[in-house]
Amino acid sequence: xxxxxxxxxxxxxxxxxxxxxxxxxxxxxxxxxxxxxxxxxxxxxxxxxxxxxxxxxxxxxxxxxxxxxxxxxxxxxxxxxxxxxxxxxxxxxxxxxxxxxxxxxxxxxxxxxxxxxxxxxxxxxxxxxxxxxxxxxxxxxxxxxxxxxxxxxxxxxxxxxxxxxxxxxxxxxxxxxxxxxxxxxxxxxxxxxxxxxxxxxxxxxxxxxxxxxxxxxxxxxxxxxxxxxxxxxxxxxxxxxxxxxxxxxxxxxxxxxxxxxxxxxxxxxxxxxxxxxxxxxxxxxxxxxxxxxxxxxxxxxxxxxxxxxxxxxxxxxxxxxxxxxxxxxxxxxxxxxxxxxxxxxxxxxxxxxxxxxxxxxxxxxxxxxxxxxxxxxxxxxxxxxxxxxxxxxxxxxxxxxxxxxxxxxxxxxxx
Numbered sequence: 001x002x003x004x005x006x007x008x009x010x011x012x013x014x015x016x017x018x019x020x021x022x023x024x025x026x027x028x029x030x031x032x033x034x035x036x037x038x039x040x041x042x043x044x045x046x047x048x049x050x051x052x053x054x055x056x057x058x059x060x061x062x063x064x065x066x067x068x069x070x071x072x073x074x075x076x077x078x079x080x081x082x083x084x085x086x087x088x089x090x091x092x093x094x095x096x097x098x099x100x101x102x103x104x105x106x107x108x109x110x111x112x113x114x115x116x117x118x119x120x121x122x123x124x125x126x127x128x129x130x131x132x133x134x135x136x137x138x139x140x141x142x143x144x145x146x147x148x149x150x151x152x153x154x155x156x157x158x159x160x161x162x163x164x165x166x167x168x169x170x171x172x173x174x175x176x177x178x179x180x181x182x183x184x185x186x187x188x189x190x191x192x193x194x195x196x197x198x199x200x201x202x203x204x205x206x207x208x209x210x211x212x213x214x215x216x217x218x219x220x221x222x223x224x225x226x227x228x229x230x231x232x233x234x235x236x237x238x239x240x241x242x243x244x245x246x247x248x249x250x251x252x253x254x255x256x257x258x259x260x261x262x263x264x265x266x267x268x269x270x271x272x273x274x275x276x277x278x279x280x281x282x283x284x285x286x287x288x289x290x291x292x293x294x295x296x297x298x299x300x301x302x303x304x305x306x307x308x309x310x311x312x313x314x315x316x317x318x319x320x321x322x323x324x325x326x327x328x329x330x331x332x333x334x335x336x337x338x339x340x341x342x343x344x345x346x347x348x349x350x351x352x353x354x355x356x357x358x359x360x361x362x363x364x365x366x367x368x369x370x371x372x373x374x375x376x377x378x379x380x381x382x383x384x385x386x387x388x389x390x391x392x393x394x395x396x397x398x399x400x401x402x403x404x405x406x407x408x409x410x411x412x413x414x415x
């Protein structure tokens with residue numbers, strides 16, 4: 001049974017868009033999500049090989065991905081400020097333009113400094129895009145329907161990965177970099193198309209409420225204290241994406257069943273985002289998160305047996321299912337906790353913006369964990385091989401299950 005939704009407080013109420021406008025915005029969000037992540041996956045697969053062909057070497061290929069992730073992380077904390085000044089439509093369109101425009105000249109650039117500079121601009125666009133997509137989509141739905149909303153958004157992201165990553169590899173192997181870069185430009189253009197579905201104004205601010213006058217010092221301290229409850233779900237997010245970085249970086253180096261295992265993980269992840277969203281709305285994010293982390297840990301352990309196809313495929317399916325559900329559950333839970341903190345902060349004279357801060361924190365955790373898994377996994381893989389790397393990562397996930405998953409409060413959690 002699901003308890004009735006609580007009426008919004010004066011501090012946290014946000015006007016609901018008309019049904020027609022919401023449908024257009026939801027379609028726009030899904031189109032933008034698919035386009036932006038298809039662009040990301042296409043170039044993530046093709047651009048390192050292009051750098052190698054251009055004579056930049058393995059270190060140069062790594063520098064392109066490193067630059068992209070670094071600029072993505074740098075710009076994300078500034079996105080709430082940007083959204084408040086440009087509004088939804090212009091912010092999302094700007095992110096699409098910053099990804100599309102640097103992709104146009106890629107085929108004519110072969111020097112490493114030029115490729116790094118273009119990757120830096122794309123990273124700025126991608127950083128704005130990932131926060132905008134999650135934040136703007138969440139704002140369209142009340143909390144009791146947010147699980148399904150994030151599930152559909154995550155499914156669009158996953159589908160873009162299923163299509164974009166193999167296509168980028170295939171085009172690179174055929175030396176078809178011109179078509180690859182043209183496709184990347186076109187998919188980034190879908191972000192601009194999706195932006196048209198959103199209203200042009202700024203995201204709705206919390207309803208006005210009397211606030212006592214306070215000094216900036218206590219306000220900053222109250223803001224930091226209000227974000228403290230997010231630490232548990234964010235820890236789980238970092239550890240789960242560390243496992244994601246390990247699986248998708250080092251599983252391809254295994255036996256002949258590795259490509260099929262990666263595809264199985266991607267497909268099951270998309271399905272889990274869809275199914276997990278409904279479970280979150282019905283049972284609450286906290287109750288879904290624990291079993292999802294356990295599934296991901298069990299699936300990660302399957303990578304320790306790269307030469308045994310059945311355990312490897314079974315593990316990949318479990319990992320994809322667990323990881324997809326973890327992504328939806330941590331995102332919804334972080335948003336719930338941030339909105340609760342925002343309400344308390346408003347009572348103390350704060351400034352609001354809980355959803356934006358939650359989206360920034362979650363995306364930073366995702367990117368940081370993915371990079372950590374890819375970087376730290378290399379030395380472990382070199383020393384102990386798949387058995388040590390994947391078993392150790394599974395143990396790390398199990399530890400996160402013990403210390404990072406908050407217990408459901410009996411009075412507040414859906415039953």
